[in-house]
Amino acid sequence: MEPARALADAARELAAQATLSATLDRIVALAKTLVPGADSVGLVLARSGGLRSVAATDRLAADCDTAQLEAGEGPCLGAAGEEGTLLVVDLADGRWPGFAAGAVRRGVHEVLACPLVGGEWTGAALSLYAVAPGAFDHRAQDLADLYAVHAAVAMQSALRADDLRLAVVSRETIGRAVGILMQRHHLTARQAFVLLSRASQRVNIKVRHVADLVVTTGVDPDDTAELVRLAERVAGPRRGVRSRASTAEQVEAARLRAESAASRAADALHRSVTTLLSVARAHERAAAVHLRAAAAGGADAGYHRRRAAEHQRAAAAARRTLRARRDGSGTG
Structure with missing residues (x-):
């Protein structure tokens, strides 16, 4: 099956999943099927906190993702951050010593890590692991990049639907509690x-x-x-009941909250700029894939040219927004 048709089928299958967990599991399963050379696939995601492993095709991928998160280094962290797609053909190059040795012991020779860019999270990456040397060629990398765009769209929709479901459940629970208290205390x-x-x-x-x-x-x-x-x-233990603080303690607490708020605002701006840059790069990579497919000719050439133009327009829009935010914040 041609890559364009396979990706279209994958996008439809991802959109058909009924729950968030089903969508995440299908994202990794389809990546393993679609990308030549992939033996295991894992997915890491960060929303309000740090990155965590949310799906894996098997124990190998789960262990490798967890090893990177525990070591605080590795290609999935780089891809989920600002480094874009990373193809690691030699884990023994010394770049990630805390992760590489364990991965090699597990039989992994190559890693292809692709960022998933979206507005519902602060970082996400798809990691494809290969046990054979030379498993990932340029075709595999292009296909993985393009699939990551479809996966990000599906994951964003699934997260929004799950958030809506949780909001409905929360509203119902609060309503039931209000009814109980109305009856109990009149x-x-x-x-x-x-x-x-x-x-x-x-x-x-x-x-x-x-x-x-x-x-x-x-x-x-x-x-x-x-x-x-x-x-x-x-x-588990929480912060517990707040005790009455002295005036000096209240002033100090207010100062710390203000500093924390300023830090969060700066972090949010940085993440916004980083996300826009990743979005632009993802669309540019997708446009390049479609342009190469169009140049090869065939009955789908027109389709690929149209898709390339759409991705180019999206990339240009993201870069315009990026420049405006950088100019507004004074960042370089």
Whole structure:
């Protein structure tokens, strides 16, 4: 099957998955099938926290992804960051000593790591592992790059759908907790929600978690000690009840929060610029793949030229936005 048709079929299959976990599992499975030379495939993703392994075709890929995350180095971290697609043909080159030795012991000879670019995460990469030397040629790299664009679109849609599902569940849980408190304490809906909100602030957990504890255990939001105990039993030790601080402590805490907010704002701007640059590069690579396919001729040449033009326009738009943000922030 021609690469363009295989990618189109893969995109349709990814879009047909019913859940986030099914989409992630299918992303790695299709990558192994589509990209010549791939023996194992893993996927790492970072949203609100650091990178974590979210899908793998087998134990080899899972172990290799985990080894990179634990070592804090490796091609998947580079691809998920700012380095773009990385093809490693010699793991013994000394670049990632904390990861390479273990990978070689597991029989891995080559790694092809491709970034997945999207607005629903701060970093993501698809890692393809080969046990045979010379497994990944330029055709495999081009195909992996193009597939990564389709995978990113599917993953972004799945994450948004999952977030919406969680939001609906949270709203239902909060509504049930409000109803319980209205009946128990003869409150209005607003008063019951205020009770949940104040408990959330006291014990430093989200309102939906307080509501879930009220619904599942019957605990009263005013019973701070029991709320803390139950929350720690469910999710491990938390920061607990906030104690009353002195004025000096409050001033210091406010200063630290301001510094933290400024740091988060700077990090967000950096991630935004990095994401836009990755998006532009991904579209440029995709355009190059389609242009090469068009140059080869054949019945699909017109299709490939149109797709190349679409990717070129998308890349140009991303770079215009990137320049505007850099100019606005004063970054170089």
